[in-house]
Every structure is written in structure tokens, then in C-alpha cells.
Amino acid sequence: MEILQSLQDVTSIVAPIGGGGLIAGLALVVKQMAPHVKIYGVQSEGAPAMYMSKREHAIKTTPDAVTMADGIAVKVPGNLTFDIIDKYVDDIVVVSDEAIASTILMVLERAKLMVEGAGAVSLAAVLNGKVPARGKVVSVISGGNIDVNFISRIIERGLVKAGRRVKITTLIADRPGMLQNLLAVITRLKANVINVYHDRVERNVPIGQAVVEICLETRDALHTEEIMANLRQEGYIAKII
Template structure:
């Protein structure tokens, strides 16, 4: 099994390629939770994700024959970029298989780092099947995204940085997809101090680990569905599972809505852009998915910031809806002068701001003498939303909340 010494050796290999990323104390999230929250900002890592660490450690340990034959891997995006850059810096040819619906920003970034990309399959697992076919037919070395001790050791250098920069740390919160990141971090942190708690976080739509731990063996999901594409794997790796069983204290899950709220908070309050997989750790902390004491020193690892712009727009809107900052409603008015004005008066008195309004007399779902009105509103929180809806209904408007 992976040991602390393996991670310490990896630190020397990855030092020239990866960055020692900041550990930033957050006044905002500390105040919101009561804990002492420090964010480990792997969003500032080269390629925008922690994956460069493990990829570099694996590729630099290849034999000369293996380097000459090239490497291949499968990835939803971040591992792809890490392997591409690490391979290019070592003069090794790389071919990356990515799911057909991988964010275009990640595909282009991978190509810009020097790799050839192949789009195949609905998710990581189908992409991995194709990558193994290429491994066999072309004689390349497969660089696994997580189920590889050299990759785990590289990712574990994050744990070394945490304990060096913050020796008083009590709890480290780590995302789990395939398990490479948490395996490395748990090994490094527990190797220094066995009393530090390691909490793993998965998305509800890709939560294979809890079931695997309960049954004592790796379980594979039929499918995954989450905005956190970086941890959207059907199962954890076998080597990773063994380490999680022995070195991870607790595994929790968060919903996509909770992840969206955390991402929106990070943008608005933390001025930090984080992808879904990176935001799940803060989501778990804000939602108190695990117990912690007042002033406990908690480090959520923000594992990456490579989010597609289209997805970012969707996630921000979801975050605004969940925090009561955006509301879309529909109501039916009598089609006569003054009806719309009465509706707008109530909204004005409630101090909501109108983004957009749609007035439709042609809907077949309403009477001939009626008109349907949809409004997009800027609101100030859940209490404001509830007060606005109550005022509208007290004024006689039958309101349907659309979003």
C-alpha cells in the first residue's frame, strides 16, 4: 500500500512542474460555519487542477522504452490536461480519450498542451474502455487517472503542503471521484499526524464509495449524473478503495444544488472560480454534512477551477435560485386596463427588481378575457421571496413559482 515515503519522493519529482498552491484563511466561510476554514486553492495550480501532480510523477518514472512508445489515458478533462502537459514537458507523445460530451474548454486546453484527443463514449468509463484498446493496439503506457500508486503519490503532495503550511489542521475535506486524490492526501496527512481527520465528499449523483464501504468491496454504479463532471465516475479504484477503508474517517455526499450554492458563494464572496468537483468540499462544510466543533481548523481542498462557461452560467443561476436571489413566477390577469399595474405595484412595494416580463394573451390555457404574465425577478434572499409571494397572494393574485 502507498506510504508516506512514496509521497515524499514524489514531491521531489513534481517540484519543477507543479506549484505549491496557497492555503487561504476565509473570514467569510469561517463566520458562516463557526469553524476556522482555510481553503486549499488547487484552482491556482498549473492546468487549473491538481492532476498535473500525479501525471508528472507517473510519467517521470517511466522507462526510456515506455517514454518512446508514448502514453494514453482517459479523462473527463483535468487528468487529460495534466497528462498532456507532463508528457509534453518530458518529450513523450500523448493520446487522450475524453467522453463525447466533455466540456469543449477542457478538450481545447488538452490539445493546446500538446496531446492528441479522441472523443468517445458517454462518460469516463466508456472513454477508458477505448483508451485501453489504444494501449493494446499501439503499445502505449496507460496512465490511470487514479488507480495507480505513482499517480496517488503525486496527488498526495497536496497533503504535505497542507501539514507544512498549517500544522494545527484538524480536518481535511477532499473530493472523491475515482479516489486518487483522497488516497494520496490521506496517506500524506495521516503519515504526519494520525489524529487529523480526513473527510471524503462525493456528489449524490456519483456516490459509489458509501455503498462500497457498506458492502466491503468496490461497487459500480450503472450511471452517473452530476454537474461535478470531474468526480463523475461509476466506481472508485481498487487500490484507492483499500486506502479509503483504512485511512479515511468519513465519506459524505452533497447534492448538485448544494454544490451550486457553494460555487456561487466562492465567486461572490471568495472571488474564486471553482468547478463543481472542486466546490463539493465547501458545500459539505457549509451544509454541515460532517460534525465539527466551533473553531475547529478545517481545510476544504478546492481541487480545480476548469469549468465550462456554459455550465458556469447554469450553475450560477441555480445558486441564485437556491439562495433566494432569483425568482421566476407566472400569474393570470384580467385582460383590462390597470390589471398589470396592480401586479407591478405589489412587486414595487416588496422592493423586488424586474429582470424581464412576458405578457401573453394567446395561451390556450387561459380564458379569452385573460392574459398570462411571467416575470423574472431579482430578490434578496429566501425571506424576501416568501414575503413577496405572500403579498401577491394576499392581493388576490394566483401565483405559480416557475424557478
């Protein structure tokens, strides 16, 4: 009701689904007041019970519910909520944990809000094109109950998904100064080196060469592509691992 009062020309509303209580209540009210507004539900790929149930129009269960979005990690949909969702919710989609992690990171950086995984799935669906983004779309972001010890891992996954944390490997000649030359290319492109692994005795490394693995922080995926292109121009056979 608050959404409709604040944004009268809203075209669709996207909300997370666990047991289904939140979206069932939302859909019931919205469809009575503004039946033209589309309602989309979102679950994690690791806990898709309501997603499966909606498609079969019957309650389906999953043997496991494994996802970083533990607030919606539900194996059995609610009986009462399913009937409402099946009738009033237009569609349900699923998103990956990687998409959830990158969304948490984006909200933290841009909006300065700490959102738990279950609260971020709706925005993750919009950002990853899982639901139509025509007109004015409202993404319901609910919940900030996140374990502080888990935040660093979520941020790490978000950085990897966004292409801002990358690990590359290449071979260099096993001679003094060769590692320095490699790092000079990366330094020139203003990437931040987190750690370096250098090994000349690994089984598959030819004699006279050494394998190097470098973990980098970059600005974005385009910056990573620029680094890889420059390394190849300099003669390095580099790849992302």
C-alpha cells in the same frame, strides 16, 4: 502535510473524491502524522461509486456517472486507492448538483475564484451540513478547469438554489392597468424583473382573467418571501413555479 504545518489545531479535512488519488494520498499522510484528524470524502449524488464502496467495504460500480462535477464523474473506483480510503478515510458523503452550483456561485462572488464542480464539492458538503463542522475544518478546493460556456448555466442554477432567481405565477383581471398594478408591487419591493409572460387564452384561465408568469432576481430567499407575502396581502393568489 502543508495543512498540518499551517494549521496545527485542525480537527477535520474534507476533500473531493473521483478515482480517489487525491484523498488517498492526503489521508495516508494525515493519519500517520495526526491520527486524531478526521478525513471526510465527498462525491456527487450522480457519481457515488466510492461512497457505495466505502459502505460495503468492497468495490462497487455505477452504470452511469451523471453530474456537473465532471472531474469526479467516475463509475469505477481505483483498486489501490480504495484500499487506502477504506482504511484511513473516516466517512464519505454525497452532495447534489444544486448544492455544487450554489457553492461555485458563492466562491465566485465572495472569494473571486472560479472553481470547477469537482473542486467545489468539499465546500458544498460543509455548507450543507453533510459533515460535522466542529472545530477547525479545512475544505480542499481543487481545480478551476471549467468550460466558459457552462459558467452561465452554473450561475443560473446557483441563483435558483439560493432563492435569488425565482419565477412566480398569478391570475389578474383582464383589464387595462392590471398588469401595471401587479408590477408596481414588485417594483416597490425592489426586485428586478427579468421577463414577463401574459396569456388570456390559456385553456385553464377563466374568461375575464389572464395568467401572468414573472421571472425575478431577488436579494435572497427572505426577499422572495417578502415579495410573496406582499402580493398575497394585495389580493393576488401567487405561487412560485
